[in-house]
Amino acid sequence: MERIHVSVRTRPLSPEDTTTSPWRISGKSIFIPNQPSKFEFDRIFREDSKTEEVYRARTEDIVAAAVRGFNGTVFAYGQTNSGKTFTMRGSSTDPGVIPLAVHDLFGIIQEEMNREFLLRMSYMEIYNEEINDLLVPEHRKLQIHESLERGIFVAGLREEIVASPEQVLELMEFGESHRHIGETNMNLYSSRSHTIFRMIIESRDKTEDENGNSSCDAVRVSVLNLVDLAGSERAAKTGAEGVRLKEGSHINKSLMTLGTVIKKLSEGAENQGSHVPYRDSKLTRILQPALGGNANTAIICNVTLAQYGLTILTRIRGHARDLWFVETQNRFVTTTIHADETKSSLQFASRALRVTNCVHVNEILTDAALLKRQKKEIEELRAKLQGSHSEHLGEEILNLRNTLLQTELERERMALELEEEKKAQAEWEKRLQEQAKKIENLSSMVLCSNRDESRNHHKKEKRRDTWCPGNLSRETLREGKIKFRIYVGFLGNLGNFSSGGIFETLTALLTKRRLPAAINQILWLSWELIIWASYSLLEYLREVG
Numbered sequence: 223m224e225r226i227h228v229s230v231r232t233r234p235l236s237p238e239d240t241t242t243s244p245w246r247i248s249g250k251s252i253f254i255p256n257q258p259s260k261f262e263f264d265r266i267f268r269e270d271s272k273t274e275e276v277y278r279a280r281t282e283d284i285v286a287a288a289v290r291g292f293n294g295t296v297f298a299y300g301q302t303n304s305g306k307t308f309t310m311r312g313s314s315t316d317p318g319v320i321p322l323a324v325h326d327l328f329g330i331i332q333e334e335m336n337r338e339f340l341l342r343m344s345y346m347e348i349y350n351e352e353i354n355d356l357l358v359p360e361h362r363k364l365q366i367h368e369s370l371e372r373g374i375f376v377a378g379l380r381e382e383i384v385a386s387p388e389q390v391l392e393l394m395e396f397g398e399s400h401r402h403i404g405e406t407n408m409n410l411y412s413s414r415s416h417t418i419f420r421m422i423i424e425s426r427d428k429t430e431d432e433n434g435n436s437s438c439d440a441v442r443v444s445v446l447n448l449v450d451l452a453g454s455e456r457a458a459k460t461g462a463e464g465v466r467l468k469e470g471s472h473i474n475k476s477l478m479t480l481g482t483v484i485k486k487l488s489e490g491a492e493n494q495g496s497h498v499p500y501r502d503s504k505l506t507r508i509l510q511p512a513l514g515g516n517a518n519t520a521i522i523c524n525v526t527l528a529q530y531g532l533t534i535l536t537r538i539r540g541h542a543r544d545l546w547f548v549e550t551q552n553r554f555v556t557t558t559i560h561a562d563e564t565k566s567s568l569q570f571a572s573r574a575l576r577v578t579n580c581v582h583v584n585e586i587l588t589d590a591a592l593l594k595r596q597k598k599e600i601e602e603l604r605a606k607l608q609g610s611h612s613e614h615l616g617e618e619i620l621n622l623r624n625t626l627l628q629t630e631l632e633r634e635r636m637a638l639e640l641e642e643e644k645k646a647q648a649e650w651e652k653r654l655q656e657q658a659k660k661i662e663n664l665s666s667m668v669l670c671s672n673r674d675e676s677r678n679h680h681k682k683e684k685r686r687d688t689w690c691p692g693n694l695s696r697e698t699l700r701e702g703k704i705k706f707r708i709y710v711g712f713l714g715n716l717g718n719f720s721s722g723g724i725f726e727t728l729t730a731l732l733t734k735r736r737l738p739a740a741i742n743q744i745l746w747l748s749w750e751l752i753i754w755a756s757y758s759l760l761e762y763l764r765e766v767g
């Protein structure tokens with residue numbers, strides 16, 4: 223977790239303002255004697271401080287971190303005419319934070335021998351809640367989007383590839399010429415828009431392995447935002463009307479949202495899951511990652527310690543100048559009370575001190591890079607393993623492998639045994655079922671037989687067919703035998719009859735004996751037939767009875 227770094231820069235005062243100023247500075251504190259409000263910051267830069275001092279205090283580290291892959295944002299905040307543009311852009315004699323950062327950036331990159339870099343720059347302004355591309359002036363009213371890969375970004379914004387600080391500053395100059403600047407009673411060159419100067423830094427490791435391949439394809443992409451905000455202003459003070467009034471109200475509205483966002487964040491709203499109104503203005507939406515996200519952030523709060531700001535605007539040989547003393551040919555004279563606005567700027571800055579961000583390297587890993595990284599990790603682990611404990615560990619691993627193998631074999635053997643036992647049990651159960659069936663059949667036969675015997679005992683004269691389902695009773699079998707014998711007897715007698723009687727009768731007729739002899743023979747045959755029938759009947763009754 224990284225806290226937002228907040229420093230205060232006071233602008234020079236006129237001799238009159240110096241004598242009347244109620245503010246006192248002591249170390250890192252700024253206060254009005256005998257008043258409860260006392261503000262403490264990371265650094266306070268007095269009016270004689272150079273911009274380079276301001277830059278070295280924190281922005282220098284943020285630039286160095288951006289080269290290593292960490293996002294960074296620095297912005298100048300303060301009321302109109304407090305020196306924000308002076309701090310961020312500077313002049314040819316006193317370069318501002320942006321040119322210092324650009325030179326530093328290229329300097330650090332040149333010293334980085336193991337990485338190769340690709341730098342891009344963009345420059346945009348937020349004017350009346352519209353985003354304009356300062357590098358391509360016809361690109362106006364751009365929209366903000368959000369994606370997983372790019373996070374929050376401005377669609378259609380030109381990103382120029384740059385190779386030297388001079389090229390960057392030249393492009394910046396070009397952009398400046400398209401920025402909205404206007405004259406107000408407070409500032410001849412008052413910024414009427416917020417500007418965001420952005421450097422996008424891409425880098426990859428260029429050390430090669432033995433095969434000549436890059437050792438890692440991971441690409442680091444970080445963004446460095448250097449923001450010059452428009453200043454809060456009171457219409458009464460600036461004398462704004464018409465277009466200036468409209469601009470002023472948009473500026474104030476977006477700064478108010480910035481104040482609300484900082485207030486919410488300082489109260490821990492984001493950690494508690496409460497709503498933070500980033501989307502209420504284009505400025506806070508674009509700065510969202512810097513305010514409550516993944517960025518090293520620094521705020522330079524520009525203030526004037528004047529009680530009565532006696533700002534004299536005059537024109538010398540056609541050029542407007544901001545002077546610290548009264549000129550005889552002054553055009554505009556505004557006498558204002560600054561102390562309240564300074565207090566409100568300091569309140570904003572001290573709230574920002576309580577905001578923390580979660581900063582991490584932005585690295586994009588390709589599949590090949592992931593693979594290489596994992597291989598590298600495996601190699602490192604293997605090397606560690608082969609270190610001091612390698613022999614002991616090797617033996618232990620061998621033992622563990624043997625134990626594992628034996629356990630596997632034992633498990634397989636037990637599984638086979640179990641299978642065989644299951645089969646045997648199934649066979650045994652099948653046999654048991656068959657035996658049970660046989661026993662059941664036999665017992666049913668015994669029952670039938672017993673029942674028939676008892677029935678015969680009580681009803682000897684009656685014979686009844688006894689049929690037991692699924693089996694023949696003894697009685698049925700006996701009856702079958704009797705019938706068989708009777709039929710055989712009948713056939714035997716018929717044989718006798720045929721062979722004896724009929725043969726003799728026919729012989730008598732054919733040998734032309736007399737008819738009485740034939741009739742006699744027929745009678746004899748009939749008699750024999752009767753005898754046979756009687757015999758058969760007696761036989762049947764004996765068997766059945």
Ligand SMILES: Nc1ncnc2c1ncn2[C@@H]1O[C@H](COP(=O)(O)OP(=O)(O)OP(=O)(O)O)[C@@H](O)[C@H]1O
Nearest residue numbers: 233302303304305306307308409412413452453544
């Ligand atoms: N530390 C300083 N030393 C010398 N001159 C300064 C300093 N700070 C501001 N000035 C002068 O004060 C004037 C107003 O400064 P500047 O334009 O930077 O204010 P600003 O805060 O950007 O105003 P605005 O919000 O209206 O754009 C400029 O002429 C600038 O040169």
